[in-house]
Amino acid sequence: MTNAVSIRPGRPALPEWLRRLPEYLMIWVPLLLSAAHLVSFSLWTVWISFTPSTLVPVSGWVGLRNYSAVAASRNWQIAFDNLLLFGSAFVLLSLVTGLALAILLDQRIRGENVLRSIFLYPLAVSFVVTGTVWSWLLNPGLGIQKLVHDLGWASFKFDWLIDRDMAIWTIVIAAIWQSSGFAMALFLAGLRSVDADIVKAAQIDGAGPVRIYRRIILPSLWPITITVVVIQLQFAISTFDLVRALTNGGPGIATQLPALVVYDLMFQRSLLGRGAAAAVLMLLILLAVLLPYAAWRYVQRRRAAHA
Numbered sequence: 319m320t321n322a323v324s325i326r327p328g329r330p331a332l333p334e335w336l337r338r339l340p341e342y343l344m345i346w347v348p349l350l351l352s353a354a355h356l357v358s359f360s361l362w363t364v365w366i367s368f369t370p371s372t373l374v375p376v377s378g379w380v381g382l383r384n385y386s387a388v389a390a391s392r393n394w395q396i397a398f399d400n401l402l403l404f405g406s407a408f409v410l411l412s413l414v415t416g417l418a419l420a421i422l423l424d425q426r427i428r429g430e431n432v433l434r435s436i437f438l439y440p441l442a443v444s445f446v447v448t449g450t451v452w453s454w455l456l457n458p459g460l461g462i463q464k465l466v467h468d469l470g471w472a473s474f475k476f477d478w479l480i481d482r483d484m485a486i487w488t489i490v491i492a493a494i495w496q497s498s499g500f501a502m503a504l505f506l507a508g509l510r511s512v513d514a515d516i517v518k519a520a521q522i523d524g525a526g527p528v529r530i531y532r533r534i535i536l537p538s539l540w541p542i543t544i545t546v547v548v549i550q551l552q553f554a555i556s557t558f559d560l561v562r563a564l565t566n567g568g569p570g571i572a573t574q575l576p577a578l579v580v581y582d583l584m585f586q587r588s589l590l591g592r593g594a595a596a597a598v599l600m601l602l603i604l605l606a607v608l609l610p611y612a613a614w615r616y617v618q619r620r621r622a623a624h625a
Contacts (some may be wrong), residue, residue, distance in 0.1 A: 367594035384595035397574040405554035416501025422511040438499040449563025452492040482572040508542040548611045575602045
């Protein structure tokens with residue numbers, strides 16, 4: 319007797335978009351919420367900057383009065399000058415330091431893993447901790463100067479932290495210590511991605527190490543260099559907690575940066591409209607850095623797609 323086999327009809331296949339719906343929800347919902355939060359509060363800040371708001375937001379329209387008041391204030395002028403000095407010195411020196419460390423590690427030296435971890439360790443420390451520790455080290459009564467005096471060198475002087483002309487360089491030093499490991503990691507990845515056959519061919523042709531780096535390796539790091547510069551500039555423009563913990567904008571207002579001006583106007587002087595105007599000016603400075611970078615990345619992707 320033949321056994322009858324019953325065949326059940328299978329379930330119809332789900333559409334591709336329906337099967338991937340949980341994935342889309344996990345990725346796009348948080349992104350859209352974050353974007354909505356960012357855009358809405360940015361627009362709110364822009365609106366507040368055109369109102370006479372002080373302690374609380376109020377309606378009204380004062381045009382560009384808040385912007386002109388901020389731009390004419392001595393605090394903002396000093397903060398902008400400090401930003402130019404701090405940003406240029408920090409970006410340049412962190413690039414040089416990071417590249418030097420990356421070249422050192424690229425020599426396959428013994429203990430490379432340990433050194434790489436040591437160089438990257440400052441990234442794991444918050445800027446508040448970095449500023450606090452460096453404020454102890456640079457304090458003339460507690461840190462390096464006192465240590466050298468205790469060793470018998472009484473004429474040694476290292477009081478940059480309380481020197482109005484040199485205090486900005488203490489922020490540069492602390493920022494370089496904090497961020498050079500980041501530049502080193504990116505440069506090291508770029509060095510390890512250079513085609514070894516091209517380097518060997520140059521060595522066979524008699525090129526020395528200096529010429530190889532100058533003609534072959536360093537030009538190939540150009541895209542990474544631009545990325546590091548943009549990221550470091552973004553950090554320099556928005557720096558707040560490092561300065562707050564290290565110098566608190568002092569001595570006096572010698573180390574004021576735009577973020578501290580925004581904090582001072584909004585939370586210490588209760589000038590909400592002017593603080594919002596200063597924040598918008600900071601945003602414009604940031605966009606002046608990010609938009610050209612975004613355009614450059616877009617052009618690079620288009621060229622790669624048509625290559």
